[in-house]
Structures are given as C-alpha cells and as structure tokens.
Amino acid sequence: MKKRNGMVLSLLLIFALVFGSFGWQSTSLAKMKTSTESPVTVIKWDNELQEMDGFGGSFAFHKGGSIMRLEEPVRTKILDLLFSQENGIGLSIVRSMIGDGGISDWGNEHYDGPTDTILPSPEEYVWENPDWDKEEFDQYQIWIMNEAKKRGVDTFLSTAWSAPAWMKQNSSVIDNGTAPNKLREDMYQEYADYLAAYVEGYKEHFDLDITHISPANEPDFSGGYSSSLWTPQELNTFVRDFMGPTFEERDIPADIVLGESVGFNEEFALPALNDPITNEYVDVVAAHAYTGLENGGTEPDPEAFHQTQELGKTIWQTEYMNQGSNKQTFEHNTITDGLRYANLIGNMFEETGANAYFWWWPAANNGADGSDLIRLVNDGSDRGIAPTENGQFRIFKRFYTFGNYSRFIQPGYQMIEADKHPAEDIMVTAYKDPQTDNFTIVAVNNSDQNQEITFDLEGFPGDAEAVIPYRTSASENLEKLDAVETNDNKFSMELRESSVTTFIPKQFELPALPDMKDVFSSYVAAENDGQSSGLQTMESKAGDKVITNVRDGSYIKYTNVNFADGSASGQADKRGILSMNATVAPIAGGTIEVRLDDPENGKVVGTMEVPRNGNPNDWKTVSTMIDTNSTDGANGFHDLYLVFTNDNHSNKKMFNVKEFQFSDEVIE
Structure with missing residues (x-):
C-alpha cells in the first residue's frame, strides 16, 4: 500500500513538474511567436496618391x-x-x-x-x-x-x-x-x-x-x-x-x-x-x-x-x-x-x-x-x-x-500609401480602382530567402475575403497561385526568393496566362508538370524541395517549353548556343538525358553525367551543351523530359535532383 502511494506521489510530482515546465514552455513559445511574427506592411485605402x-x-x-x-x-x-x-x-x-x-x-x-x-x-x-x-x-x-x-x-x-x-x-x-x-x-x-x-x-x-x-x-x-x-x-x-x-x-x-x-x-x-x-x-x-x-x-x-x-x-x-x-x-x-x-x-x-x-x-x-x-x-x-x-x-x-x-494597374487607378519596406529587401506598392473597389498590391522580394509578410488592409472595402497572387520568379512566369484568405482585413504570404508577386481581390481575378516556359527560367525538379511513378519529394537540409528515389528509367516532364531559335543569348555570335545545368546530389550516380516530346523515343539533345558514390547532401552542378538544330533539335516549342538512366540498369538510388537551368556556357 505504501509502495502504491509512493508511486502515486511520484507520478503526481512528475505531473506537476511537467505541467509546470509545460506552462513555462508555452509562455516562452507564445513570446517567441510574438517576437518572430512576420513583418507587416500597412496599406491605407484612404491615403490616395497620384492617378495612374x-x-x-x-x-x-x-x-x-x-x-x-x-x-x-x-x-x-x-x-x-x-x-x-x-x-x-x-x-x-x-x-x-x-x-x-x-x-x-x-x-x-x-x-x-x-x-x-x-x-x-x-x-x-x-x-x-x-x-x-x-x-x-x-x-x-x-x-x-x-x-x-x-x-x-x-x-x-x-x-x-x-x-x-x-x-x-x-x-x-x-x-x-x-x-x-x-x-x-x-x-x-x-x-x-x-x-x-x-x-x-x-x-x-x-x-x-x-x-x-x-x-x-x-x-x-x-x-x-x-x-x-x-x-x-x-x-x-x-x-x-x-x-x-x-x-x-x-x-x-x-x-x-x-x-x-x-x-x-x-x-x-x-x-x-x-x-x-x-x-x-x-x-x-x-x-x-x-x-x-x-x-x-x-x-x-x-x-x-x-x-x-x-x-x-x-x-x-x-x-x-x-x-x-x-x-x-x-x-x-x-x-x-x-x-x-x-x-x-x-x-x-x-x-x-x-x-x-x-x-x-x-x-x-x-x-x-x-x-x-x-x-x-x-x-x-x-x-x-x-x-x-x-x-x-x-x-x-x-x-x-x-x-x-x-496587367493589374489600369488607367484611372490611384496609387495608395503603403509601408514600402516592411522588411529588408522587400518593396511593396499598392493601387486601387476607386470606381470598382478593385485593388492591386505588388510585392518584390529582392533577397535570396523566402520571406513571410503580413499585409494589413487598413480601411479596405469589407468584401475582400480572399486575394489571388500572381507570381514571377526564377521558375514562374506570372503564375496564378491559389487564393489566400483574409482575416480581419489582413493576410500573410511567404514571398518566394527573388520574386515579384501581385495580389488582387478574388472577385476580380484574371485567368492564368497561357502556359509557356522558356530558356530564361529555372526548372525546379519538384515543380514539374509530370513525373514517372516512384519518384518522391523531400526537403533538403537547406529547406529546398528536391526529387529523390531516382532510379533507372524514371523521368520528370515540363510542358510547352519555348526554345525559339535555340539561343540563350540572341546576339549574332551566340545564336544556337545553349547549355543546360543540373543541380544534383550524387549517390550511385548515373546519366541525365535531355529528351524532347517523349521520355523513351524522343530526340536526345543533351546528356549529363552524374558522378558515382557521392554524398546525397553534397550538391554539385553537371552540364551539357544542347543540340539546337532546326530540324529535330531544341528549336521551337517542345515538351521537355529529363530522363534518368544508369549503365547497368540497376535499381539503385542514383542521385537527388534540385533544379535545372539553361545557360550560354557549360559549367565545369
């Protein structure tokens, strides 16, 4: 009986300690959340500036x-x-x-x-x-x-x-x-x-x-x-x-x-x-x-x-x-x-x-x-x-x-006051249509890190229950994103690194632009338009989403890529010169084939060799020149396939893939 009572007392003591500690920790977390809340830009509907x-x-x-x-x-x-x-x-x-x-x-x-x-x-x-x-x-x-x-x-x-x-x-x-x-x-x-x-x-x-x-x-x-x-x-x-x-x-x-x-x-x-x-x-x-x-x-x-x-x-x-x-x-x-x-x-x-x-x-x-x-x-x-x-x-x-x-600031709009720099490397400007209560907010993130910003819509009409973001980044071209709900005339959004994001009210949303990719964009592996079964997405130590579980014969796809005349730079002495670079973390190693229009029978216009026996957290760049001939090369519009192969067709994990970029030179 004494033993049981001792156990009960011990459990109560532990409970009290944990509870007390939990209470202290909760307070600390609350303070931490308050101290690390995202920077705020206040946008003032009634503070009108010039007409656009x-x-x-x-x-x-x-x-x-x-x-x-x-x-x-x-x-x-x-x-x-x-x-x-x-x-x-x-x-x-x-x-x-x-x-x-x-x-x-x-x-x-x-x-x-x-x-x-x-x-x-x-x-x-x-x-x-x-x-x-x-x-x-x-x-x-x-x-x-x-x-x-x-x-x-x-x-x-x-x-x-x-x-x-x-x-x-x-x-x-x-x-x-x-x-x-x-x-x-x-x-x-x-x-x-x-x-x-x-x-x-x-x-x-x-x-x-x-x-x-x-x-x-x-x-x-x-x-x-x-x-x-x-x-x-x-x-x-x-x-x-x-x-x-x-x-x-x-x-x-x-x-x-x-x-x-x-x-x-x-x-x-x-x-x-x-x-x-x-x-x-x-x-x-x-x-x-x-x-x-x-x-x-x-x-x-x-x-x-x-x-x-x-x-x-x-x-x-x-x-x-x-x-x-x-x-x-x-x-x-x-x-x-x-x-x-x-x-x-x-x-x-x-x-x-x-x-x-x-x-x-x-x-x-x-x-x-x-x-x-x-x-x-x-x-x-x-x-x-x-x-x-x-x-x-x-x-x-x-x-x-x-x-x-x-696209979003038409004649007759008025610029309105906004906290232009809510955080370092962030620029925010805002505009409204006084006739319709439509509005446009443009946020530029000049840093190489994602940054969350809160937008406080002071005095805005009450029917803006959500906003639609349209983003241009290294990998996106005025991409229409999912709606972001507002709460008490505020909303928060993580601005992608090196990007420009425009927000307009959901009730005034515009359609996505026709899907066209280009050689001036980067191609994030985890944001592809289609992939073979078995590929997985994980987050790297740096916080990037990457493609893993790459095996022989697997691939990822990007649709409607505009190679135009196959040039990275349009100057006369650079016409037809185009390369592609891949950011990879080698494991067993292998090959990346750059194919057009079909993962199996499409024309191979470039090949990148990934080193063998590497560290899956050690990122490297591999490169290839691209065949841009006007008959069957990377010329005009094509679907782009990155096909992963190895010599012995083994089922070993070959490498992890972060992104692909075009360039006008091969990176050694």
Whole structure:
C-alpha cells in the first residue's frame, strides 16, 4: 500500500513538474511567436496618391510591321500578349512616331526614314494629293494602333523625332554635320500647324484619336537617325508662342507632352513650367530613363520632378530599355533583370509620383535582346529594313515582371500609401480602382530567402475575403497561385526568393496566362508538370524541395517549353548556343538525358553525367551543351523530359535532383 502511494506521489510530482515546465514552455513559445511574427506592411485605402495613366511602349522605326508580317496564330498571340488584360500584360498606351519623311539633304540624298510624313514638301499635305496611297501610308503604326484599339487601348502618344527636312537648318532629319540639326526659327509656326494637322488628319482619315502629342523626342540628342536639337528655352518659346495657341485656336484635343529628354528629370520642361503662360498649355512632363538612375539603375532622384510635382502636373517615363552591348547578355534576360525593372517601376511611382511607365519596343524584330520585352526572331536575311521574321519569339523575364504591374494597374487607378519596406529587401506598392473597389498590391522580394509578410488592409472595402497572387520568379512566369484568405482585413504570404508577386481581390481575378516556359527560367525538379511513378519529394537540409528515389528509367516532364531559335543569348555570335545545368546530389550516380516530346523515343539533345558514390547532401552542378538544330533539335516549342538512366540498369538510388537551368556556357 505504501509502495502504491509512493508511486502515486511520484507520478503526481512528475505531473506537476511537467505541467509546470509545460506552462513555462508555452509562455516562452507564445513570446517567441510574438517576437518572430512576420513583418507587416500597412496599406491605407484612404491615403490616395497620384492617378495612374497606364503602361505603354513604342512601335517606332517600323516595329509594328514586325508583328504585322507574322502569320496566324502567332500574330494574334503576340498582340494579345501585349495588349490583352485577359491573355497578356494589358498595355494601355501606344507611343508612335510622327513621320519625318526620311529625306536627308533636302532635294539631294535619301535617308531610309522611319515613316512617312504628312507634309513631304511645303506645297501640300498628302491627303490633298489625288494620287495619295492611303493604304500604304504609315501602314505599320496605323495597323498596330488599330489592333491595340480592338483590345481596349484608347491612349495614343505621338512624338516627333524630327521635323521634315525642309523645315530644318541643315535640310536633314539627321545630324549630317553641315549645319545645326535644329528647326529653323522661321518655321516655328509651320511646325505648329504641322503637328495640329497631324492630329486632325489621323482622326479624319484613319479614325485614330491622338490623345497626346510631343514636339521633341530627346531634344538633347543629335545623331545619325531622326533627331533634332532643342534647348529648354526654345521648347518653352515654341509651345508658348506657337504650338499652344495654335492647338487652342484649332481646338486640337490632344494634350501637349513636353520634355522627353535622355535623362529622367524635368530639365527640358522647366522653363515652360516656370512660365505662367506656357504652363497652362503643358499637360504632361515626360522624360526617358537612360541617365539619372542610381543604385544599379533602380532608383530615380526624388527631386528630379520637384517643380512638376509642386504644380500637380502629370509625369510620364516614356522610354527605356537595356541599352549597350554589356546589357545584351543571357543574364539580362533572366529574373535578375526582371527584378531590376520591378524595383525601378515601383520606385518611380513612389519616389517621383510618376503616372505612367513605357518600355521602348514591347515586341520587335531587331539585333539586340535588350531592346524588347518580346524578341521576334529573324532569319538573318537582309531586307534593307530588317531581316525577315521566322515566326519564333523569345519572351524575357522582364516581360512578366513588367506585367506584374501593367496587367493589374489600369488607367484611372490611384496609387495608395503603403509601408514600402516592411522588411529588408522587400518593396511593396499598392493601387486601387476607386470606381470598382478593385485593388492591386505588388510585392518584390529582392533577397535570396523566402520571406513571410503580413499585409494589413487598413480601411479596405469589407468584401475582400480572399486575394489571388500572381507570381514571377526564377521558375514562374506570372503564375496564378491559389487564393489566400483574409482575416480581419489582413493576410500573410511567404514571398518566394527573388520574386515579384501581385495580389488582387478574388472577385476580380484574371485567368492564368497561357502556359509557356522558356530558356530564361529555372526548372525546379519538384515543380514539374509530370513525373514517372516512384519518384518522391523531400526537403533538403537547406529547406529546398528536391526529387529523390531516382532510379533507372524514371523521368520528370515540363510542358510547352519555348526554345525559339535555340539561343540563350540572341546576339549574332551566340545564336544556337545553349547549355543546360543540373543541380544534383550524387549517390550511385548515373546519366541525365535531355529528351524532347517523349521520355523513351524522343530526340536526345543533351546528356549529363552524374558522378558515382557521392554524398546525397553534397550538391554539385553537371552540364551539357544542347543540340539546337532546326530540324529535330531544341528549336521551337517542345515538351521537355529529363530522363534518368544508369549503365547497368540497376535499381539503385542514383542521385537527388534540385533544379535545372539553361545557360550560354557549360559549367565545369
């Protein structure tokens, strides 16, 4: 009896100790949870900032023709990818070039100019000539504007690179070195009438409403293509005394855009802004972003548009791209480049109050990947204007990160206040549609670690019960993810490393974009589109999901991979050069076959040898060059299979697999 009582007392003592310890531990865990709660960004519905005018791009220098010449269904696919909010990134502004006619040294030489002018000589406008070929006139730009209209675009900016040659001091639309590359002062009124007639004529003859017009593209640049120099004071004089009054007298509906200098600042519009007469005529202050950016080209000077902001004027960034040979590399088409532009766009909106952001050529056939969001591949022929399009295209990561904004922020939205940096390397900006209560939150994770962030939707309408994330990362292209429920107008989400995630309310969800993969993405083994039986997924020591239990004959599959012309880098000397790297942890070792379209009978376009007798936690990189021949190689669209084999067909575990990446070189 005493023994039993002793046991009971011992059990009670143990219970008390455990209970007491449990109580202490619970308190500690509660404190730990509180101290490690995810960082919070508070987004304030009622703290309204600038109105958004949208996102755009240019099709100057015949680039609309690059799309127009494509055969169906590729032509429609490209147009939808650019302008459709349902099936693409929803661009909402088209920037066109006011044609200068291309006559160099008036009456003597001919320069293959970018497009037709409405006034090729002082005598008459083209539509006054009975022999005028309306169908051929400026056909590429007119076609692309009409295609954009069909997809909901109603904002059209037309910019003059140069006046016609006969109005210029050097009788040329380019810098020919004979005289200043400038408009003659005695032609200021002629030029103002010319710009007014352009707006009137495009409405009358093509039913196109030019909503915005800019008299000078890059007035601080003079070169071997259409260009014209202006000083800031000359622009002020021209708009104040000629263009503004002419537009007012003729009731021209287009808003006047001024500036468009090479650098992102208000310098070339400042005299006009400070002139009380000119100021009334100027609607938009615009600039390009080729200079004036800091921190690797992602941060503008917050004071760059100080006077513009003081006056409450609209600010547009109307041209930028990856310029220079050092930017025409494989890396500048990957998520590294995509993150750069995601940061730049958000910073421009938040720091300078910009209302619109433009890419240079959204889609084009040219010789430099960095100029485009979508590169239309050509056949290398010489047509005088550009080589012939072959129907293939390359979509870069910046297309998708640009789309993380442009697809979900439409004209009329307002930027609203958000805690921009709730954690290191995180950037959050937010926007709302005051008409519908739709909203858009864009979160950029610049770190190499996943980070959970809580979004506190202060003052938001109460019917946002869930949000839909759309994510672009190294392995995802505006991927539509599962809905995230809100609780008390808050939600939390782990932002994937090196990613851009856009959140919109579930009641306004948009469909997933058409599934297209590319050579600029990484391929996470555990996120494949299909795999053979027996393969397993586990978490590595570093927290990554990896494929294990790899045996002879097993495989994983990725659907609809766009190899285009099989190039990692589109430069002429790199065409057709493509490699693949695999991150593996060897066990018994073996071979990875890169096959197209079928795991057993598909063409083998590369082979990677995995070392034998390794450590399953010791990750290595193995590589192979890829056969990209246009007959049966990795060229165009294919399903991609990674097939795992060994020499003796044994059933041993061969290796673990983390991910695959394309490149333009083999990693030794």
